[in-house]
Amino acid sequence: MPHFERAYLKAQPTIEIKGFRKGKVPLSIIKQRFGRQIEQESIMDIADIEFRSYTRNNNVKILGQPELRDLKPGEDGSMTYVIRFGIIPEFEVASYEGLELKKPVGKVSDEDVKKIIDEILLKAATSESTESIDDAKHNVTIRFTKVDDETGEPMEGLEPQENTIFLEHPDLDGFLRDALIGKKVGDTVTYMDKTEGEENPDRFEVKILSAEKIIPATLDEEFVKKYSRGALNTVEALEQSVRDYNNRMLEDEAKKEMEIQVVDIMTSKHDFQVPEQIVHEVMHGMFDNFKKQQGPAATDMKLPDLEGVFKPYAEQTARWELIREKIIEKEGITLEEQDLLPYLQHYRSQTGMTDSQILSELMKDHRFLGSILAGKVMEKIVSLATITEVDPETYFAEKDMEAMVQQMQDTAEATSSSTAKPAKTTSKTAKPKTEKSKEAKASTKTKKSDDAAEKPKKKSTKSKSAGE
Secondary structure: OHHHHHHHHHHHHHOOOOOOOOOOOOHHHHHHHHHHHHHHHHHHHHHHHHHHHHHHHOOOOEEEEEEEEEEEEOOOOOEEEEEEEEEOOOOOOOOOOOOEEEEEOOOOOHHHHHHHHHHHHHHOOEEEEOOEOOOOOEEEEEEEEEEOOOOOOEOOOOOOEEEEEEOOOOOOOHHHHHHHOOOEOOOEEEEEEOOOOOOOOEEEEEEEEEEEEEEOOOOOHHHHHHHOOOOOOOHHHHHHHHHHHHHHHHHHHHHHHHHHHHHHHHHHOOOOOOOHHHHHHHHHHHHHHHHHHHHHHHOOOOHHHHHHHHHHHHHHHHHHHHHHHHHHHHHOOOOOHHHHHHHHHHHHHHHOOOHHHHHHHHOOOHHHHHHHHHHHHHHHHHHOOEEEEEOHHHHHHHHHHHHHHHHHHHHHHHHHOOOOOOOOOOHHHHOOOOOOHHHHHOOOOOOOOOOOOOOOOOOOOOOOOOOO
16 A cells, blocks of 8 residues: 555654664565554554545535544455544525614613712712711611511521611612611611512511711812823713713624624524534533633532533524634635734733734634634624614513513423423523613723723622622
8 A cells, every 4th residue: 555655664764673774674674574563553644644635525524523433454455444523514504685683772871971970989989987877878787687477576596687788779679778768876677578479578677786878979070080090181071981981882782782683593594403513512612601600609510400501502603603604605704914903902012022923923813813703704794784773672671571481482391391301492591691771871891991981880789888
């Protein structure tokens, strides 16, 4: 076989036999003494060369790592073998021109700007001890004691719980807030934890242990300069910065919603079988990210326990990746140097490298480059779409309703099925939830740059204070 002949020639320079100089042993002796060993060691290389030649000549797109099995040498020196490999499915990409997309368009109002700035001032607040709770701008430390409805006595076996709460917190039960305003340190009030739909709410005696009056920072030019680290000089400039930053957030959110719609529409147009190998790779990646987000609470979680949740979305993601590759090929979308230019400024400050060095390193990061190509595909599709601007509150309400109905249908299917199986999960319910537009209007992520204002993140209910 010519492949074996090449293997002998490749081995010849390294072989030493007494009576011959190193590398000068005749091939006939090499074959006689080491032939079987050399042939066995070269089989994998030969199989790989032949396999790649076959896939190249027949335009076969393989998936994953091929597996060599059933190797059988022939009597005439030939060799047969079986290679198991996955293939990327062949399909015609459906039309992606003129997709009908909804764009939830929201704008930050003057009221939204005021609310965000009030929260910025609250985050920079000072506090002072007080005996009286005159309004909601107070931190109050209280002791909850659950009592028996009939006797009014503390429930046996239940320890009282102490919490410090900020009365103006948006998630605080309004009944508790109203019960505390107007009271003094040392007073005791009755609080009924009226959970929606519960006929017999829990009853608590709540004693006020201490109180702090929260004094928001004063909004003036001095505060603006300090807050923006000298980037802004006037109250009006801060208001405009808040407005611009939050409008950008709303625009980004609208863009993401349209991208979700594109994926939903395009994947619904294709029903080819997605290779399990790709689905499992995507699913494992999703599960790993999920565990990182959950932290220690997810330490003992195993993928099989949540496969019913992750697999439907993993299938859709894998399907979209294959569709996207087809579109890249059809449109001739390529990565150009100008696509990387927006990233240069960031990496300059982070690494101190020259632009050419940065570009060289970025070109080696295939995951990063793939994300840019994916973005260019999405931009192409959206540019060809028919876009209808819609009210964000209506849009998200309808989306939530669709997800709820789908979940009810899936639960009913799972319950009525004779074979136990996890409820299906559509892309609408499996994906990480996006924020509602009305929430985005009045919130920003913490941002340390000089050109945008931040809003304190909302804290969950009873145990949080204004200073946290």
